[in-house]
Amino acid sequence: MQRRALVSLATVVSVFVFSQPSIAQTRDRGLALACEAERSLYYQLADSADLQLAAGNWSAGERLIRQALSLEPANPGNTMLFSNLGVAQMQQGNYKEAVRSLDIALIRAPRSSTMLSNRAKAYLGLGMTEEALRDIDAVLAIDSVSEWALQTRALMRLSNGAERTEDNKEESPEWASDFATLRRHYPTNSWGWFGGGCEAEGEEDYETAERFWVKTIELEGEKKSEAEREVESEAAFRLAMLRLRRGELQQAGSLLREQLRRHPKDGKLLAALGWYHRASLLREESEADLRLAREYGAPQSLIEWIRSR
Numbered sequence: 001m002q003r004r005a006l007v008s009l010a011t012v013v014s015v016f017v018f019s020q021p022s023i024a025q026t027r028d029r030g031l032a033l034a035c036e037a038e039r040s041l042y043y044q045l046a047d048s049a050d051l052q053l054a055a056g057n058w059s060a061g062e063r064l065i066r067q068a069l070s071l072e073p074a075n076p077g078n079t080m081l082f083s084n085l086g087v088a089q090m091q092q093g094n095y096k097e098a099v100r101s102l103d104i105a106l107i108r109a110p111r112s113s114t115m116l117s118n119r120a121k122a123y124l125g126l127g128m129t130e131e132a133l134r135d136i137d138a139v140l141a142i143d144s145v146s147e148w149a150l151q152t153r154a155l156m157r158l159s160n161g162a163e164r165t166e167d168n169k170e171e172s173p174e175w176a177s178d179f180a181t182l183r184r185h186y187p188t189n190s191w192g193w194f195g196g197g198c199e200a201e202g203e204e205d206y207e208t209a210e211r212f213w214v215k216t217i218e219l220e221g222e223k224k225s226e227a228e229r230e231v232e233s234e235a236a237f238r239l240a241m242l243r244l245r246r247g248e249l250q251q252a253g254s255l256l257r258e259q260l261r262r263h264p265k266d267g268k269l270l271a272a273l274g275w276y277h278r279a280s281l282l283r284e285e286s287e288a289d290l291r292l293a294r295e296y297g298a299p300q301s302l303i304e305w306i307r308s309r
Contacts, residue, residue, distance in 0.1 A: 042071045046081060053084060062088040079108040083115050086122065095125035113139045117148055129156060145185045154178035154195055173199070190219040194231050197238065206242060213239040217259075226262065233263040240272045244279060252276055267298030275306045 045068035052061035065085045069078060086101035102119040109115060116135045123132035133156060139149040157175035179195025186192060197212035213235045220232035236259040243252035256273045263269060274289035290303050 039072065042068050042075060042077075045071070046077065049081075049084065053088060056091075058088045058091040062092070079105050083109075083112070083118070086115075087118055090118065090122050090125065093125070095122045098122040099126070111142055113142045113146060113149075116142075117146070120149075120152070124152075132156075145181065147182065147186050147189065150178045150182050151189065151191050154182070155191065158195065158198065173202070188219060190216045190231050190235075193219065194235050197235065201238070201242070206246070210239060210242060213242075229262075233259060233266045233269055236263075237266075237268045237272055240269070240276075244272065244275050247279075249276065249279055253280075265296045267293045267296035268302065270296060271298040271302050271306055274303075275309060278306065278309055 045064050049061045049064035049068065052058075052064060062085060065081050065088065069081055069085075072078070082101045082105035086098040086105065089095075089101060090098035099119060099122045102115055102122060105115050106112065106119065116139045120132040120135035120139070123129075123135065133153065136149045136153045136156075139146050140153070143149070154175040157173070157178075175195060176199045179192050179199065182189045182192030183196060193212045193216040197209045197216065200206070200208035200212060216235035217232055217239070220229040220235070223229050236255060240252045240256050240259075243249075243255070252272075253276050256269060256276055260266070260269055260273065270289050270293035274286045274293060277283075277286035277289055286306075290298075290306065294300065294303055
């Protein structure tokens with residue numbers, strides 16, 4: 001009986017010892033649980049960062065992204081985190097850091113038109129127009145109707161003075177096709193119509209130029225805030241100057257008064273008003289307009305040209 005009890009006890013002890021995990025198993029399980037906890041925290045931080053960025057809290061979003069990256073530096077999801085980090089840095093004016101972050105993201109996703117567009121914006125913030133244009137060209141090679149890329153490339157080329165000359169009078173300037181694509185695919189994009197007006201003016205097709213600039217002003221007028229009306233005053237200035245050159249004083253004056261109620265500190269509109277008053281033989285009013293125009297940043301060359309009329 002005693003022997004049977006000892007055997008029974010040995011069996012119990014043996015089963016108990018067998019069910020115990022080894023030290024290595026315990027360590028591995030602990031590491032797995034720790035990794036799982038870190039991974040869970042990583043996704044929590046990434047989600048929280050998204051919420052902060054969506055709310056425009058760029059600094060808080062950047063801090064959360066950095067915490068997530070430090071937890072799992074090899075996570076495949078870091079491609080998007082580096083992309084978002086670049087956006088957060090750019091929104092805070094840290095363009096160099098933004099370029100570095102987007103460089104890392106683009107190593108992993110070289111054909112991301114969104115990341116290329118964002119890096120182009122960061123380059124523009126640094127004044128690196130050649131690098132920005134290279135990224136914009138890459139975006140359009142991937143997505144030929146990207147609205148932002150078409151608009152930005154066209155405006156960059158237009159601002160660089162790539163217009164018709166006597167040597168290339170029969171050729172359309174490079175930016176013209178981008179503006180035409182904007183009008184075709186995004187008919188409510190004001191810049192597309194503005195650019196079409198500039199092209200028509202270069203072709204001396206003044207009726208089309210006027211029609212396109214009137215359309216630009218109409219589209220801009222539908223926007224809610226002055227900050228959104230980026231091109232309204234420039235289109236109005238060009239339209240007013242066209243009407244003044246054609247001697248349409250009443251139409252030019254009405255347009256200028258209306259636009260100056262909306263943009264009272266626009267130097268170029270004030271300069272055009274100075275020409276209107278000069279053409280109306282109101283020289284004192286003209287001089288007052290031109291002095292105010294200079295104060296609000298109108299080019300001196302424009303002011304002197306109007307004074308010579």
